[in-house]
Amino acid sequence: METNRLSATLAKALNNQMTNEAHNAQIYLAYASWASDNGYDGIANFLFRHANEERNHMMKFLEYILKRGGKVVVTAIPAPGPDPVSVNDCFEKVFKSEVENTASIYAIVEMSMAEKDWATWNFIQWFVKEQTEEETLAMDLLNKIKVAGGANAKDDSLYALDRDLGSTPDDATLAQDVTVEKP
Ligand code: FEO
Numbered sequence: 001m002e003t004n005r006l007s008a009t010l011a012k013a014l015n016n017q018m019t020n021e022a023h024n025a026q027i028y029l030a031y032a033s034w035a036s037d038n039g040y041d042g043i044a045n046f047l048f049r050h051a052n053e054e055r056n057h058m059m060k061f062l063e064y065i066l067k068r069g070g071k072v073v074v075t076a077i078p079a080p081g082p083d084p085v086s087v088n089d090c091f092e093k094v095f096k097s098e099v100e101n102t103a104s105i106y107a108i109v110e111m112s113m114a115e116k117d118w119a120t121w122n123f124i125q126w127f128v129k130e131q132t133e134e135e136t137l138a139m140d141l142l143n144k145i146k147v148a149g150g151a152n153a154k155d156d157s158l159y160a161l162d163r164d165l166g167s168t169p170d171d172a173t174l175a176q177d178v179t180v181e182k183p
Contacts, residue, residue, distance in 0.1 A: 006070040010120055013108050015073045018061035020104055022077045025054035027097055030080040031090050040087065040158070042166030047094075049170055057130070064123050087158055088151045095138040102131040132174055141165075 006014070032047030065072050084090035105127045112121040144164075148157035 004069040004071075005119070006065065006068045007115055007117065010108075010111055010115060010117060011065065011070040013111055014061055014065050014070070014120070015075075017104055017108060018058055018065070018072070019075055019077060020101060021054050021058035021061060023080070024097060024101060025051045025058065026077055027080040027093075028054055031084060031094065034083040035087075035090065040162045042162040042164065043087065043090070046165045046168055053170065057127070060126075064120075068119065086151060087153065087161070088145050091138070091141040091145050095135070095142055098131065098134045098138045102135060105131050129174070133171060136174065137171075 004011075028047045028051035032044045032051060035041075035047060036044035062072055081093075084093055105124060108124050109121065109128065112118070112124060144161055145153060148154075148161050153161070
């Protein structure tokens with residue numbers, strides 16, 4: 001008896017997204033290593049922690065495909081690309097990769113709607129919220145580096161930024177979670 005509850009199109013898209021998440025983890029690992037190499041241990045710590053989050057995202061896709069009776073296809077992970085040339089460049093690259101990731105999550109939302117696959121639609125909503133959070137976090141990073149001087153940030157500002165990021169929480173507060181008491 002056929003127990004696969006995923007269409008071929010959605011199974012392919014979900015498998016691709018699983019690889020995208022693994023690719024994102026590689027990007028964060030590469031940037032974290034670059035930061036550590038350049039003496040920014042706080043930024044490195046933040047990025048290493050985020051690499052783990054991306055691996056968790058990858059696992060969520062893998063588990064979902066399995067639970068819906070689909071076939072998981074583990075493939076090679078694309079290389080993360082060149083190292084950043086500065087902290088500013090690093091944060092800009094992080095933001096760009098999160099925006100690209102959001103676009104591929106939205107594409108799965110659209111596909112699941114088109115197929116009326118409400119289980120997948122429901123599953124992917126977690127990622128819609130997560131991407132809002134990830135983009136907010138990346139925007140916050142860009143704002144912080146802007147305050148520190150952007151591409152021209154001086155060593156003492158970068159030192160303070162690096163120290164702060166070592167203890168920055170992994171999650172950003174979303175507009176929908178804000179209350180009058182907790183702005
Ligand atoms: Fe899993 Fe940062 O997207």
